[in-house]
Amino acid sequence: KPTNGLLWTWSADNPALGGDLQNMGAITEATAKMLSCDTTITKIILNTDGVPLDVGLKERLFTPGQRKALLVRDRGCIKCGAHAGRCQGHHVRHWSEGGPTDLDNGCLLCSSCHDDVHHHGWDIIM
Known part of the structure; x- marks a missing residue:
C-alpha cells in the first residue's frame, strides 16, 4: 500500500505557469514525472478563488x-x-x-x- 501521496494544484486561468506541489511550491512537469514513478500524484485544477474544478486520476504505482x-x-x-x-x-x-x-x-x-x-x-x- 502506498505511503506517499502528493497533491499537485494548477490554475485553470493560467496552466502555462505550471503547478504547485502541496507544501513545496512550484515544480516542473519533469519533476512531477519523476516523483510519480514511485508515489501517487493527484493533479487538481483550481479556479481563481482556489476552488477545485477537476481532480485528475492518481498516477499508477507498481503493486x-x-x-x-x-x-x-x-x-x-x-x-x-x-x-x-x-x-x-x-x-x-x-x-x-x-x-x-x-x-x-x-x-x-x-x-x-x-x-x-x-x-x-x-x-x-x-
Missing part, C-alpha cells in the same frame, strides 16, 4: 507484488548497483505517455540515477 519481483530481478539500481532498499520503481516508458505498469516496463533506480534519467538525458534500455 507490492510487482515491486518484489523487481527486487528479485534487478537486485538493486540497474544503473549503479545501489542496494534495492534505496531504490524506486521506474516506468521505462512513463505511465503518463501510455507506458504500462508492468515488469517489462519497470526497473529499479536509486534516487541519484532516477534523477539522471528524468533530468540529465539518460535513457534506460531493457
Whole structure:
C-alpha cells in the first residue's frame, strides 16, 4: 500500500505557469514525472478563488507484488548497483505517455540515477 501521496494544484486561468506541489511550491512537469514513478500524484485544477474544478486520476504505482519481483530481478539500481532498499520503481516508458505498469516496463533506480534519467538525458534500455 502506498505511503506517499502528493497533491499537485494548477490554475485553470493560467496552466502555462505550471503547478504547485502541496507544501513545496512550484515544480516542473519533469519533476512531477519523476516523483510519480514511485508515489501517487493527484493533479487538481483550481479556479481563481482556489476552488477545485477537476481532480485528475492518481498516477499508477507498481503493486507490492510487482515491486518484489523487481527486487528479485534487478537486485538493486540497474544503473549503479545501489542496494534495492534505496531504490524506486521506474516506468521505462512513463505511465503518463501510455507506458504500462508492468515488469517489462519497470526497473529499479536509486534516487541519484532516477534523477539522471528524468533530468540529465539518460535513457534506460531493457
